[in-house]
Amino acid sequence: MPFIPHTEDDVKTMLKTIGVKSTDDLFDEIPSNLRINDLNALDVGLNEMAMGRDMKDRAARDGGLACFLGAGAYEHHIPAAVWQITGRGEFLTAYTPYQAEASQGTLQLLYEYQTMMAHLMGLEVSNASLYDGASALAEAVLMAVRTNTAAKESRILIAGNLHPHYRQTIEALVRPQGILLETLPYNDKTGCLETQLPKIENGDIVAVVIAQPNFFGGIEEVDAITDWAHQHQALVIAVVNPIAMALLKEPGAWGQRGADIVCGEGQPLGIPLASGGPYFGFLCTKMDYVRQMPGRLIGRTVDQDGKPGFSLTLQAREQHIRRAKATSNICTNQGLAVTAATIYMSLLGASGLSDVAKASHANSKTLCAALTAIPGIRLRFNSPYFHEFVIECPCTADVLIQALLKKNILAGLDLSVLSPELDHCLLICVTETKTADDINAYVNAFLHALQNITSISTTVED
Amino acid sequence: MPFIPHTEDDVKTMLKTIGVKSTDDLFDEIPSNLRINDLNALDVGLNEMAMGRDMKDRAARDGGLACFLGAGAYEHHIPAAVWQITGRGEFLTAYTPYQAEASQGTLQLLYEYQTMMAHLMGLEVSNASLYDGASALAEAVLMAVRTNTAAKESRILIAGNLHPHYRQTIEALVRPQGILLETLPYNDKTGCLETQLPKIENGDIVAVVIAQPNFFGGIEEVDAITDWAHQHQALVIAVVNPIAMALLKEPGAWGQRGADIVCGEGQPLGIPLASGGPYFGFLCTKMDYVRQMPGRLIGRTVDQDGKPGFSLTLQAREQHIRRAKATSNICTNQGLAVTAATIYMSLLGASGLSDVAKASHANSKTLCAALTAIPGIRLRFNSPYFHEFVIECPCTADVLIQALLKKNILAGLDLSVLSPELDHCLLICVTETKTADDINAYVNAFLHALQNITSISTTVED
Amino acid sequence: MLIFEISAKGRRNHLQAPRLAPAATDIPAHLLRHKAPLFPEVSELQVVRHYTQLSRKNFSIDTQFYPLGSCTMKYNPRGVHQLASLEGFLQHHPLTPASHSQGYLQSAYELQQILSHITGLSAVSLTPMAGAQGEFAGVAMIRAYHLSRGDTARTEFLVPDAAHGTNPATAVMCGFRIKEIPTDKHGDVDLDALRAAVGPHTAGIMLTNPSTLGVFERRISEIAKIIHAAGGLLYYDGANLNAILGKCRPGDMGFDVMHINLHKTFATPHGGGGPGSGPVAANDRLKPFLPTPIVGYDGKQYRWLTTKDCPQSIGRLSAFMGNAGIILRANIYARLLGREGLCRVSEYATLNANYLMARLQQAGFTLAFPDRRASHEFIITFKKEAKTLGVSAKDIAKRLLDYGVHAPTTYFPLLVPECFLIEPTETESKEELDNFINILITILKEAKDSPDLVKQAPHNLPVRRLDDLKAAKELDLTWRE
Amino acid sequence: MLIFEISAKGRRNHLQAPRLAPAATDIPAHLLRHKAPLFPEVSELQVVRHYTQLSRKNFSIDTQFYPLGSCTMKYNPRGVHQLASLEGFLQHHPLTPASHSQGYLQSAYELQQILSHITGLSAVSLTPMAGAQGEFAGVAMIRAYHLSRGDTARTEFLVPDAAHGTNPATAVMCGFRIKEIPTDKHGDVDLDALRAAVGPHTAGIMLTNPSTLGVFERRISEIAKIIHAAGGLLYYDGANLNAILGKCRPGDMGFDVMHINLHKTFATPHGGGGPGSGPVAANDRLKPFLPTPIVGYDGKQYRWLTTKDCPQSIGRLSAFMGNAGIILRANIYARLLGREGLCRVSEYATLNANYLMARLQQAGFTLAFPDRRASHEFIITFKKEAKTLGVSAKDIAKRLLDYGVHAPTTYFPLLVPECFLIEPTETESKEELDNFINILITILKEAKDSPDLVKQAPHNLPVRRLDDLKAAKELDLTWRE
């Protein structure tokens, strides 16, 4: 029997030891009216070979596109060593390191991860992961509410150019606790937050959420916003792309005092796109706020011989100890993804990460220049951007996306997801994975699609 | 620098310690007329990402065919666990277990391999691998010459229906030692060795080489041949397919006394087709002949506390000890492939291996029946076969192969490689990897090709 | 040694990082980074060697028996991992149009169907990223349900004292007050206390069955009646589904909504702490409130259903669609096993637990519920040993590590003192169980003969017992130069 | 525990083995197998756990410093392994028509070109499966060359006494008698002895340069002249190519034919003993005799050249085309490094060796050739320690294992007593070398202060020192029930 090691003799002996006649007897405490006897509405099992054929067909249907789509999930080159080491049974099939002495591998790795992530963000502390970027932001909001006890009301100001899915996620996750979410508007020309920040009173606002880069790829004036928030006793929650942080100012250095809580999606750090997960959310903060942090934390300590070692610490924040009073309900996190990210960051080092950021930036500039040189195509927002930008087209973005799909190019995101008025806008991302040929292929396919569209519309008009 | 860990400071310190100015000085014993200064005719290096694009293109060009080709290399399903475990760094990047205490993993695994392989062949001893099936046969022939000292001349009788590449390989490898290779003819109707065996004198022949199944997939009357050879004081060398041995009588049980040396290609046991290698050759024999065996042998022993352990043994047979008097020059062998094969055999067990053999057999029967039901197509040889058979077609086999390639089917082997007269003959293999749909697709493509050919030839004749 | 301690300034390992001539950037200088982050500077071999060596300091299913109760540490089939890692799946961007996502969508849809059938509930959303997020979804759905009916008085959630910590933490995240319900001496919910606790403020109850005490709650139908009669709804914590696959269904027990831990019952790797996946299943009443996205199928194409399709949905719980890779793995696992294989899971998991329990009882260990059947797990308590020998459950757990066996869950559930929650799972052999029994017997003997050996354990691991107090007091959470 | 000892009769693990209704077979009963082979009956988890645990008993590059002289245990890049394992390559049948093999054929052809350039020889055949088979090919080509000219008197091969064991073994396999040439005290070939040995019977000489003594043979051009003048040819054992990549070329030294160990210089994994790959390169004189198949290119298509194209070829050395997967890996490695990277290999390998040698000499270790440069490797001898302390090179090697470092090659070359042949390779860091030096110093101190500690080593490994004598005397080569 697949995966079950018992021989018939084993079963007999075991039943005898227990003192029952059949395995069925072991379920005799289940009231008979609740018993079912089979799962026969399901299919019979397949063997691994047949399953392989089936799954290869499915994978083939989903693969093979040249990806120019970002919008929160980014294709980067992942060195082979990352997943070959991450996939070792000892990392893959262990669980939460409750028994520290039998988990020093995972624990030390997580401590190293916490270190790298804190340094990347310019903050003092990082936890050992949350589910993903969006849910990490929700946790950051809840953490801010617990931390900023000076605030009169649980009001949070959220950048209007935050990823819409992030906004939806925090709505779902923090709304039950009566937290008010309000929008900090962005400027229609720059795509960035208005430089004229709203008038607020001290203690009106728990925290301000800023995205750097914002959903359009644009780069915000983070120093000014941070200082403004701090002047009004609001905390600053930064949502950032970790690869961008190799190039852009780290949140710990924003303004006079730095952002207070930094979170985001860890996926760009060595995690494949993989239909959206598993990724991981990261969360960093100042040492002062560590006791309000959600998620696992690993501390360095010593063993009884004085030898250094690592263990879960500040567990009194967590649900398995504090239960109803925990900082979060999170238990299982995204450990394996963090394992990969740690190996990724080690392999690249700071300068490697910076190379990736710069190459992505340069590539996106190249494609943007080529596209905006086409008559009728313009850059929608005039702010500097990192590796993602928005163009406005003479037709709906969806038409172009469909046309480029036929050439196996995933052209970008139709911004009508954000608001129906943006339906002529296409959000395009280019990372270091794209060659000059790839970029040319995009431009050619794009031109070709535009010509078709123009000729069709001309025909129709005739 | 890729893969080189030195910092500039390291290099300075190291040069200073050595007492030279530059690394170039370290090469000052090379006469200056021999020095070159660069390899500039080669390309500059690529990074892993660019290399990935390039190699994926190449792999795509070679993949995607439905494989009905055997002829010495067989496609079988390989459970995922096989290479995930084999690929662990500790197996992958160790070398020959010279330091036994630091190599118990590899050594115990090889001991287990020797055990499984010896049992599969019905013999007492197996070595730890040779390069491949063909070179293993050459080693078997040399071993037979060393062993059968009663023989007057170094004459070897070789089955005429042995894989032609095996024949060529032994020609190349044993010819320099003056060994005479003669052919034991096969019957043109059955494809098997003539039942009327030639008259030979005692001591005329060192050994007889029999293939089971033979190159045509046919099953030989091994008992009779073995006894005949033994009656004339010739050794019997069996060349077998290890998967077939789950179904067919094991060489150790052939005739009255069993085959003396068994060798063959280990690839079917969990090794991918991979353009022909790395595979591994196996070699088994009777305990009496073990000191003439080539290749590594692992023995079980005890450590100084009496605890069981494993080490290389009978090293006095090997080149690194015996040098010019060694049983072979082999040093590096095919250890990793054997690691995979051991895990494969453990996962399948005897009954799993038997299932694979039976499913392959059944599938080949199905395709054969469907093809030979087509008018004009006949089974070329009328002997029972294992999972490979020969059909004779109204056109050259090559025409059919080319036609089926267009449908992404690798139809089989054009037997004109063996002899120009067999150019209408196609050697086809079907393993357990093929579904009923796959077999139907073959038959349909075949029919379609035949129709095209017939209509073309009809047109031409008209 | 930390990776930072292997680092050397100026060491470069740039093969992986593609470089481009740096383009002139229009990003203003004050928005650029000025100080590189403190990352290690190490060679690729150093990275590979460091993390390979680190991995070897872990216990894991692939290397050890790992009977961690409530966590279902069963074999994670290698074939499942391989097929879920096919390049087509890994390359696939989550926002790819449905036309080019049919492979993944079909797999997700099938899993929704399978889970629906197994749980006896009519609809499933796969988006929650672990059990706790599944709990959140379910409780938030109950909240949304009451609110949708204008029933704003229901501010309390009932949680048995045996419940997993995530249960009360979740209910609080959903804005509820917690009422704890005690357990009777047989491990069942105290019905009188339950009756006394319910009322017009009751939004619902969170329950797992079999409970984390390792026993099946026999009066579950009565509990359901009590809660439903009071206008509350029932949430099922599906962490223990491995115990009842194909034997009974939460939907039939009267539960309205539940989560399933794919990383437990469906054998996806636990990854040193995660990722998991916690799909939520609901009956018709709660179906409209399921979190999005959900996969729909019109007979021809699979597509994502969003809040446009499900206007009453509690919304989105993550940026994309949950832990898709885990969902793929669960699909493959379920279809590999098929209908017979899935039924066998609970049979053999239960057989193993009851065998282990019987043998340990015979060997003199104290069972928490000696007159009950074990479900797929059970509890022993070292209360006696702690008193008479001064050896705690923790000491015994640490000593087990010395023998190359991972410890069971300790000190959980909280209401059984000095306890082990032991879950062998169906993929462990009788030999492995017998070995574990013999080790426990040996340790018990050691605890009597040389208690210090046990109290000072572990002795054979990379570190001796760690100073957790120091870790919490002198917080050292990141390495500094 | 052996896998057979985990086995239990009737345990089944058949997920992987597809079953079909057994077809009626026409195979006569007397040709069928009647007794199943003794294979283990184990579950998939048992297999995974057993072999995962076993693997952990190995030292390897990925886990340890592994300075095994003459074996070039350098980092095997993970990216190379991944790309050579792409499914299109793994699926590819060796007899697929060339039209559907262009990906592999191009890669093989490129490698032929690269090797030709690196070695300074005009043509390459990739078919030999390891160094020893490459030697066979080369020596057989020399034999074929002489015979093709009707020169049947050349029955002797010259081999320096420092040569690797495969060299004399190979020459014998090719039907030659061996004449051993002694080494002078500087590690060079004794030219007088060489002159005395050559003659009309001389078919050729096998030489490696730098030699296995870790020094460069400075009078190589003179040696070539002597051999060529006598009508013999020169075979170069390319195992030490890592020392001279981009610095000098065997073709320029006067060699006619050579092999290259791809598993050494080109960083392909050694796999616990193999596979390797030993391509053979030849100058114009010997090119016609290269073993087949070889890859040809007509400017449009790559194809296999067989004996039809190369009628003088020594023929085929394996059933297909050699260790194709290793050839792919070498191609990828060479192209990743490119022209600069390949030159750096020998520079840093040599730097590491000379640094280690200098430091060890300073620390009081005895060098075999103190007045010579190290190539990529060098020799120290414990002759003194063996005499004065009774501690052998073997003892020290075993003690090194206790410190988590693989031992260098011991007792080879045979002509230096109690020796270590130490090859650090270019991918090891200065820190790793310093660590090794400190360990050796510690061990030398131990050898003086507590020699038994060293003589009884290892102490910290899965087994203590093994009884090799018993292994050979009481042969136990397979497990029996």
Ligand SMILES: Cc1ncc(COP(=O)(O)O)c(C=O)c1O
């Ligand atoms: C009984 C029980 N409920 C809930 C959970 C929470 O699940 P997760 O860890 O996936 O969030 C767990 C697992 O740890 C559990 O054991």
Ligand SMILES: Cc1ncc(COP(=O)(O)O)c(C=O)c1O
């Ligand atoms: C100097 C030398 N020559 C030849 C060989 C033989 O190479 P292989 O082991 O690949 O057959 C080796 C390797 O072991 C060697 O070190």
